Amino acid sequence: xxxxxxxxxxxxxxxxxxxxxxxxxxxxxxxxxxxxxxxxxxxxxxxxxxxxxxxxxxxxxxxxxxxxxxxxxxxxxxxxxxxxxxxxxxxxxxxxxxxxxxxxxxxxxxxxxxxxxxxxxxxxxxxxxxxxxxxxxxxxxxxxxxxxxxxxxxxxxxxxxxxxxxxxxxxxxxxxxxxxxxxxxxxxxxxxxxxxxxxxxxxxxxxxxxxxxxxxxxxxxxxxxxxxxxxxxxxxxxxxxxxxxxxxxxxxxxxxxxxxxxxxxxxxxxxxxxxxxxxxxxxxxxxxxxxxxxxxxxxxxxxxxxxxxxxxxxxxxxxxxxxxxxxxxxxxxxxxxxxxxxxxxxxxxxxxxxxxxxxxxxxxxxxxx
Numbered sequence: 115x116x117x118x119x120x121x122x123x124x125x126x127x128x129x130x131x132x133x134x135x136x137x138x139x140x141x142x143x144x145x146x147x148x149x150x151x152x153x154x155x156x157x158x159x160x161x162x163x164x165x166x167x168x169x170x171x172x173x174x175x176x177x178x179x180x181x182x183x184x185x186x187x188x189x190x191x192x193x194x195x196x197x198x199x200x201x202x203x204x205x206x207x208x209x210x211x212x213x214x215x216x217x218x219x220x221x222x223x224x225x226x227x228x229x230x231x232x233x234x235x236x237x238x239x240x241x242x243x244x245x246x247x248x249x250x251x252x253x254x255x256x257x258x259x260x261x262x263x264x265x266x267x268x269x270x271x272x273x274x275x276x277x278x279x280x281x282x283x284x285x286x287x288x289x290x291x292x293x294x295x296x297x298x299x300x301x302x303x304x305x306x307x308x309x310x311x312x313x314x315x316x317x318x319x320x321x322x323x324x325x326x327x328x329x330x331x332x333x334x335x336x337x338x339x340x341x342x343x344x345x346x347x348x349x350x351x352x353x354x355x356x357x358x359x360x361x362x363x364x365x366x367x368x369x370x371x372x373x374x375x376x377x378x379x380x381x382x383x384x385x386x387x388x389x390x391x392x393x394x395x396x397x398x399x400x401x402x403x404x405x406x407x408x409x410x411x412x413x414x415x416x417x418x419x420x421x422x423x424x425x426x427x428x429x430x431x432x433x434x435x436x437x438x439x440x441x442x443x444x445x446x447x448x449x450x451x452x453x454x455x456x457x458x459x460x461x462x463x464x465x466x467x468x469x470x471x472x473x474x475x476x477x478x479x480x481x482x483x
Contacts, residue, residue: 118186118283124327136332152246154187164189171195172219178311189254194312260284293322301327305352308336338362349376356384
């Protein structure tokens with residue numbers, strides 16, 4: 115991974131597939147790669163050097179992904195800022211991070227301009243970006259490596275000043291690839307990102323999807339009715355929200371009758387999942403919630419977290435060539451019945467049956483019951 119390439123596979127293998135859709139706008143992987151090259155050119159032309167920080171203060175916007183993808187090309191470090199902080203709180207963070215450039219949306223222009231940084235307004239961003247050439251830039255010297263910082267996430271608890279978590283490419287892209295493999299993400303998967311890009315939302319699901327050629331439906335902010343409409347209209351297969359957002363979705367009129375048959379995984383993170391939540395209409399719709407945590411500062415995701423729901427939420431067993439009982443544990447699928455001889459398969463291969471036949475067979479981690 116030297117230099118790192120965020121969407122190299124998808125932009126080469128699936129250039130015409132829609133990568134991100136926001137409202138009425140849609141961008142293919144070819145267009146997304148071209149936008150990243152234009153942004154990298156603009157940043158180089160402004161004199162930004164490798165290691166300089168570029169901050170963005172905005173609701174969820176395509177510019178967040180432009181910056182993530184352009185960062186290794188230009189050698190800069192992306193710094194998303196919390197839009198909910200006051201000017202005084204942001205000033206403390208800016209003094210610590212010292213970004214060389216700030217991208218700001220119209221809703222936060224007053225605060226952004228008051229920070230005293232070189233600023234690009236997102237209201238002028240598309241025109242500013244369109245004039246830049248799309249040809250490839252000369253390689254950075256020295257080239258970005260897996261251990262160079264890709265992203266600084268300002269994170270902390272409910273008290274104190276947020277700390278900057280410096281995430282290298284080894285972590286951001288490594289986590290994305292690990293998640294894509296464990297969650298069996300496919301190019302036909304569709305996810306809705308309504309959680310803010312200034313935290314771990316882009317890392318949790320959007321970046322893994324972009325690595326495999328999936329489609330991200332980007333919402334500027336969360337609205338449960340609009341979220342439900344998008345999930346039905348675009349047949350979303352992956353959901354990620356915090357528990358309070360899932361609760362708001364369950365209370366939305368029409369949720370009980372909405373066609374969510376395409377959903378194969380619902381991820382909950384950011385806060386403890388109340389035990390009462392799965393007993394609401396979410397459980398009735400058989401949307402089994404998987405708890406994820408540690409996605410901001412930790413190296414590895416927690417992809418095999420226990421499902422939050424009834425005791426019936428058991429792993430599904432799929433047919434595997436070469437196994438005695440032809441059953442395996444797939445964390446992305448719904449429960450299935452017992453395998454042969456009325457015993458439960460709790461591992462990748464049915465060890466009990468192998469042991470009864472005198473064959474030790476391969477071993478793997480025990481799946482949650």
